[in-house]
Amino acid sequence: MTDSIRRITRALISVSDKSGLVPFAEALAAAGVEIVSTGGTAAALAAAGLPVRDVAELTGFPEMMDGRVKTLHPAVHGGLLAIRDSAEHQNSAKQHGIEPIDLLVVSLYPFEATIASGADFDTSIENIDIGGPAMIRAAAKNFDGVAVVVDPDDYERVLAEMRANASGTTIELRRRLAAKAYARTAAYDAAISRWFAEVVKEDVPTWRSFGGRLAQPLRYGENPHQTAAFYHMAPSRAGVATAHQHQGKELSYNNLNDTDAAFELVAEFDPSKTAAVAIIKHANPCGVATGATLKDAYEKALRCDPVSAFGGIIALNREIDAEAAEAMTQIFTEVVIAPGASDAAREIFAAKKNLRLLTTNMLPDPRAPGLLVRSLAGGLLVQSRDDAVVEDFDLKVVTKRQPTEAEFADMRFAFKVAKHVKSNAIVYARQGATVGIGAGQMSRVDSTRIAAWKAGEAAKTAEIAEPLTRGSVVASDAFFPFADGLIAAADAGATAVIQPGGSMRDEEVIAAADARNLAMVFTGIRHFRH
Structure with a gap:
């Protein structure tokens, strides 16, 4: 490299996203840049009265095969890949009549949007771009001589450099644009590979890739010394990634994580059947309830642990x-998220300047498939998301006493909540509301006792004579390995138990339930959440 500034004299533009296209091309033309283009892009530029040269003039071949073949030609790739300071490359270009391309502007076929819309297989395939990624990679490899733009947000950035450098760009900008270009093609290919793996039902492909687009740089991660950002992936499930923020300051890493946990939990409850509210703190529920109205559900959820609810996240269905x-x-609340909010509700929230209000228009589907990814040293752990829903389970009564209808309803409720509590998880519930939650303990019996203790503390706060665990049901996310956890639940006043079963000591646990006249149901499905 002999010169860090490269003047732009010729640009090749081929974009599916035409936002900002005409003003950008007008500025290029005004700077004396020759514009070469393809298909619909060329038509849009010509319609705007701009001089544009069809790429077929460069290649000597027309577009063919429904536009699948138009830029895959040495006249294009030679113009992008020729090293400007190499005599050999320049001689080859001259010998074969290859003209240099100094700026490549490409936005790829909208594959991500196509699959998100539910398009059929053939339509999805036709929206896989081939020529675009090939040109982007070529231009990015030759960043010393070529600037590559894959995002309309960078149009002004390029024009500003051209104005400052006599129609040239700096090596610093070209490197940054090249890095962004490779990230774009990587994310694009990742979306295609994920979609194809789903189509062919390949649960464990040999290569696994993930990609996303920056949605929001974050001030920091879980702690101030950690960097963080929020990325959107395609297609997106309804939730935090699709939410509209109506008010409040920027969401933090922890806000986003906790809000996602809250909304996924509350989505377990069908809004056509009941109102539901979940209050979350540090990704764990501190109160969940259903009710005839949202106010009723909220007050019942808050009663479970009003101390922890301060500064929490509230999700509504x-x-x-x-x-x-x-x-x-x-009380002070960090974030409220719901499918919507009435004008009157938004007006009330507007008085709380530090509260963030998010709406999504719809709930995430708890049965929808998806992937969960966690990084390990040197690798990734990838698993399907826990899309098991208790209404789909074949529940088995294993005790002498059958649960009452009310107990059955509360057990289903409690097991839904337990699915979203960090393991080891214990949830006491009564009349469609949590009354005690034990989360994240190394011992299941400790979770059982902590949940009962918290229920006692909540009763004191509410000035109730006895803990609400009296007459409650209890849910465990995994089996009781010993009878001690069940006995602790019985001592707290639980009358019925729902748990996966499957312990070597199941008979011992069942006997302990029978001895205390508890009803117990096995689900056959566990909900570990680490």
């Missing part, structure tokens, strides 16, 4: 009304 909003603004 219905559009928020004014009554619920008024109730929720009585």
